[in-house]
Amino acid sequence: MKVVKHSLKSFFIVLIICISGCTTQLAPKYDAVLFKGLTDTNVKIMELFASVSTGTDVATCGKREGAYNAVIGSIDALALQSKARPMPENSITEKVNEYLESRGIGSMSNGEAPSASALENVSKQLAKMKEVDCKSGLKAGAVAIFKNAVIISMDQAITYESFLVR
Amino acid sequence: MSIDIEQLLTNMKNAASEVINQDITVLRGFSERQLKALAKHTELIAKGVVSGDIDEDLRDFFLDSLEDMALNFAKTLRGLLMATIEKVWNAIVGVLWAAISNATGIVISSPSID
Numbered sequence: 162m163k164v165v166k167h168s169l170k171s172f173f174i175v176l177i178i179c180i181s182g183c184t185t186q187l188a189p190k191y192d193a194v195l196f197k198g199l200t201d202t203n204v205k206i207m208e209l210f211a212s213v214s215t216g217t218d219v220a221t222c223g224k225r226e227g228a229y230n231a232v233i234g235s236i237d238a239l240a241l242q243s244k245a246r247p248m249p250e251n252s253i254t255e256k257v258n259e260y261l262e263s264r265g266i267g268s269m270s271n272g273e274a275p276s277a278s279a280l281e282n283v284s285k286q287l288a289k290m291k292e293v294d295c296k297s298g299l300k301a302g303a304v305a306i307f308k309n310a311v312i313i314s315m316d317q318a319i320t321y322e323s324f325l326v327r
Numbered sequence: 328m329s330i331d332i333e334q335l336l337t338n339m340k341n342a343a344s345e346v347i348n349q350d351i352t353v354l355r356g357f358s359e360r361q362l363k364a365l366a367k368h369t370e371l372i373a374k375g376v377v378s379g380d381i382d383e384d385l386r387d388f389f390l391d392s393l394e395d396m397a398l399n400f401a402k403t404l405r406g407l408l409m410a411t412i413e414k415v416w417n418a419i420v421g422v423l424w425a426a427i428s429n430a431t432g433i434v435i436s437s438p439s440i441d
Contacts, residue, residue: 184416184417184420184421185413185416185417186413187409187410187412187413187416188406188409188410188413254409274406275399275402275403275405275406276403278395278399278402279399279403282392282395282396282399285392286392289385289388293385300375300378300379300380300381301380302371302374302375302378302380302381303375303380303381303385305371305375306368306371306372306375306381306389309364309367309368309371310368310389310392310393310396312364313361313364313365313368313396313400314396314399316357316360316361316364317361317396317399317400317403320353320357320403320407321403321406321407324350324353324406324407324410325410327410327413327414
């Protein structure tokens, strides 16, 4: 009887240790290189916006083409880097996704970090801005809208990535 | 040595509160910035249409983008919440782990999410 009690006690101690040891990961790992890339590219994008804030003349588009290509290339590379990072998969996220999908709501992660889709939107905005600039020139009002769209998406990407430090 | 359940509960609550209080500031700040920026975006598009600074093609592009940005705001917020839940979960597990170590006398290294 004493042996059974002792065994039960040991079993419960091991069980508690196993349960309490179940630390989990629900968000991807922090990537310091990606974060630095984001903040560096953000500066370059804002410099580009500062240079065209009053609008542009289509005749001078060639002078800005290099700057456009540089920032679009950087953002596309960062989006790829964010997408390539493995997303944690576990029973908790699966259960939450099942619940959301049963209520017609999209799944929690779609297998990629929200920063990736935010950066894709930044790339889309800059590509469209370059297209309009080189086709007909940009009016100041249009530049302001492009800039605000980029700020919104960069804020989403930077806030998310910095939040992953833990 | 037995486990003091009341103390354990207090420690778990404190561990969770510490994470939540820290993260809620970031979440609130992010949400306020995003909502203000999205409202400003709507206003800028309307002004651009009225002033003629944006044509029909650009207007449609900006309206589609506005929808994408609003959706991604929600997705980002959800991602931030998941990171907070993870931190709370692991903070509580850390407290439990320490309690078991103290009660059993077994030296157990702190759990890691890696």
